[in-house]
Amino acid sequence: MANPITTSYIDSFLEGVRAKFFEVYSQGDEQLRLYDAVSLFDAMTNVTPLVRRINATGRQKLETTYTTGLVGYLEPRAEGQPFPMSEYLKGIITEVQPYQFARSIRVTRESLERRSPEYAAALDEVKKIRQNAVLTASKHIFDWFNNVRTAPADLPPQLFPYGDGVKFASTQHPLVGGGVGSNVLATSPDLSVSALESAILLAQNTVDDTGKPMPYMSGQIYLVVPPALVRRAMEIAETPNTPYTNNFVANIFQGRYIVVTSPYLGALQGGSNTRWFLVDGNNSPIVHVVFKDITAEDWFDNVTKTYVFDVHGEWKVGAFNWRGVVVSEGNGSIITD
Numbered sequence: 267m268a269n270p271i272t273t274s275y276i277d278s279f280l281e282g283v284r285a286k287f288f289e290v291y292s293q294g295d296e297q298l299r300l301y302d303a304v305s306l307f308d309a310m311t312n313v314t315p316l317v318r319r320i321n322a323t324g325r326q327k328l329e330t331t332y333t334t335g336l337v338g339y340l341e342p343r344a345e346g347q348p349f350p351m352s353e354y355l356k357g358i359i360t361e362v363q364p365y366q367f368a369r370s371i372r373v374t375r376e377s378l379e380r381r382s383p384e385y386a387a388a389l390d391e392v393k394k395i396r397q398n399a400v401l402t403a404s405k406h407i408f409d410w411f412n413n414v415r416t417a418p419a420d421l422p423p424q425l426f427p428y429g430d431g432v433k434f435a436s437t438q439h440p441l442v443g444g445g446v447g448s449n450v451l452a453t454s455p456d457l458s459v460s461a462l463e464s465a466i467l468l469a470q471n472t473v474d475d476t477g478k479p480m481p482y483m484s485g486q487i488y489l490v491v492p493p494a495l496v497r498r499a500m501e502i503a504e505t506p507n508t509p510y511t512n513n514f515v516a517n518i519f520q521g522r523y524i525v526v527t528s529p530y531l532g533a534l535q536g537g538s539n540t541r542w543f544l545v546d547g548n549n550s551p552i553v554h555v556v557f558k559d560i561t562a563e564d565w566f567d568n569v570t571k572t573y574v575f576d577v578h579g580e581w582k583v584g585a586f587n588w589r590g591v592v593v594s595e596g597n598g599s600i601i602t603d
Contacts, residue, residue, distance in 0.1 A: 486547030540596030
């Protein structure tokens with residue numbers, strides 16, 4: 267258990283600072299304000315349109331599956347012969363179980379009672395622990411993007427895998443009716459007009475589990491990139507002519523997609539400076555399953571005369587389908603799994 271915030275802790279925090287000169291500010295408040303207001307070349311930083319929130323309050327777990335379309339097309343039939351029979355195929359089951367995330371902070375009664383108003387706001391433990399909870403939920407959503415090439419068994423606890431047994435970004439998604447599908451560019455091209463075309467064609471050529479065409483990326487498209495790729499993504503999105511060439515070929519991607527970024531997607535935060543994603547804005551499979559929303563509690567420990575502030579929630583982030591997202595590692599690596 268962490269040590270409680272005591273009067274002596276505050277004294278050491280302010281050691282060497284003369285009262286009549288000093289001013290204390292909250293770096294935590296500043297961090298959250300800057301994170302909420304982040305803007306890089308006008309790229310969007312809100313992933314809400316891409317991530318569907320599912321309320322699973324009170325459930326022990328959540329399971330999802332689907333039925334396929336009817337197997338096969340209509341077939342020739344001779345007069346007097348039986349009709350060719352059709353059937354459904356059982357879909358892949360994805361299971362999500364709750365996982366709790368929590369933090370607590372303890373503050374002695376004396377510490378709270380003896381605080382001067384000059385720095386009370388900067389040491390508002392209740393507000394800080396709530397802010398930390400909101401930031402954690404945001405980070406976990408971007409953790410999903412950073413782990414699309416992680417094996418299901420190795421995913422961190424805040425994420426759940428799609429139920430087909432392979433990495434989310436894979437060339438080997440098994441189809442129930444036979445064969446495989448892919449949602450990753452196997453040669454990992456860096457972000458370019460040609461690579462975007464390849465990604466859209468891969469999505470357009472997606473098939474369902476019976477092998478019928480199931481094209482994605484026909485409507486609003488989101489291009490999700492780390493900060494290092496925002497400039498290039500915006501140049502491609504807004505340039506009338508195809509960028510980085512000496513000709514005047516029309517840029518068909520102008521206004522075609524919305525750029526989304528976050529500091530959490532960069533290499534410094536466990537992401538990648540080269541990986542990029544196309545997400546179908548109308549058919550995104552990404553979900554945030556909330557079993558218990560962020561809940562704050564406080565209580566008083568009579569034995570130690572300490573106030574305890576707790577915050578916790580239960581959720582997981584993942585996808586209910588591999589279709590609707592195309593990934594490129596952007597580093598030239600060859601992907602075969």
